[in-house]
Amino acid sequence: GESVGLHLPTLSVQEGDNSIINCAYSNSASDYFIWYKQESGKGPQFIIDIRSNMDKRQGQRVTVLLNKTVKHLSLQIAATQPGDSAVYFCAENGGAGGSYIPTFGRGTSLIVHP
Amino acid sequence: DAGVIQSPRHEVTEMGQEVTLRCKPISGHDYLFWYRQTMMRGLELLIYFNNNVPIDDSGMPEDRFSAKMPNASFSTLKIQPSEPRDSAVYFCASSASGQGSGYTFGSGTRLTVV
Numbered sequence: 001g002e003s004v005g006l007h008l009p010t011l012s013v014q015e016g017d018n019s020i021i022n023c024a025y026s027n028s029a030s031d032y033f034i035w036y037k038q039e040s041g042k043g044p045q046f047i048i049d050i051r052s053n054m055d056k057r058q059g060q061r062v063t064v065l066l067n068k069t070v071k072h073l074s075l076q077i078a079a080t081q082p083g084d085s086a087v088y089f090c091a092e093n094g095g096a097g098g099s100y101i102p103t104f105g106r107g108t109s110l111i112v113h114p
Numbered sequence: 115d116a117g118v119i120q121s122p123r124h125e126v127t128e129m130g131q132e133v134t135l136r137c138k139p140i141s142g143h144d145y146l147f148w149y150r151q152t153m154m155r156g157l158e159l160l161i162y163f164n165n166n167v168p169i170d171d172s173g174m175p176e177d178r179f180s181a182k183m184p185n186a187s188f189s190t191l192k193i194q195p196s197e198p199r200d201s202a203v204y205f206c207a208s209s210a211s212g213q214g215s216g217y218t219f220g221s222g223t224r225l226t227v228v
Contacts, residue, residue, distance in 0.1 A: 034215070043118075043205050043219025044157070089157065101147075101170075102217065104157040 012111045019080045021108045023073040023090035032093035034102060035064060035075045039086045044104075047075070047088075077110075085112045118220035120206050126226045132194040135223045138187055139208030143216075148181055148191050149205040151222070157205070163189065164211075196227045 013019050025033070031052040036044035050057045050064045050073075057064050063076040073090050087109050091102035119138040127133050139146045147162040161171040166183045174181070178197070183189040193200055203224050209217040 034217075041221070043207070043222050045219070046215055046217060049215055101159070101162065103159075106156040 009106070010109045010111065012113065013080050015080060015082060015112055015114050017080055019075075019077040019084070019110060019112075021075045021077075021088050021110065023075075023105055025071050025073060025090070025092050027092060027103075028068075028071065030092040033064070033066060033073050034091045034093075035062075035073075036089045036091060036104075037084075037086045038089065038107070044089055080110075080112050082112045082114055085110055118206055118208050118218050120204075120220035120223050122223060123221065124224045124226075126228065127196055129197055129227055130195045131227075132192065133196045133200075133225060133227075135191040135204050135206075135225070137189045137191070137206030137220060139189070139206070140218055141187065143208035143210050143218075144186075145209045145211065146183060146189050147207040147209075148189070149207065149219075151203045151205060160191070193225075196225075198227045201225055201227050 011019060011021060032049065034049040035047040037047050038044040048057060048059045048062050048064050050066050052068060055066050061078045065074045075088060077084055087107040089104050089107045091104045093102060118140055121136045125133060144165050145162060148160040150158045150160055158173055160173045161181045162169055163183045166186055178195060179193055181189065181191045191204060203222045205219050205222045207217055207219045
């Protein structure tokens, strides 16, 4: 079966550094990808999304890159702050008929050291 | 809007007892999802509803699990009888049709079955 997965379960960085979280997907038909952030004791929260007709999208301090050739997705966080410490999930659209039913990866834990 | 509201936040119950988890979606959202999160399996979709109708319950692990959505503002997930392996965090999420960025999770119910 096809799945969404992450390369690194834990990423530790120093405050102020840039962070890069990677995600591999295997469903070549996926056309929409989303990154979520989950803080301790909370549900996942939307960060940024990207459609398959784009290869880069920028938000506030975050950039998502999509490489459809190798089916790879990454989330870049600039000037990482302690408040960025969380588990980050990538998700791909697994819905049919225009609905949005995300399939989540396992998650990467980002630890930011002050 | 207060977001997706789940209750209780924590539930500790004895094996064999019935457990009912509750969810109030965001007003106007026509999709409702139930997820289970564990360290071993990550976020798993259990079931989702569209306009109060169950669409896909293939993720429901066993007949011990059931979910209902009697109206647009309320859903329940019931486990009867509960078992220790059901211990997990259960999330409810809601969204409006076709809006991936509008996919909102509740804060979850942490279930412990002893």
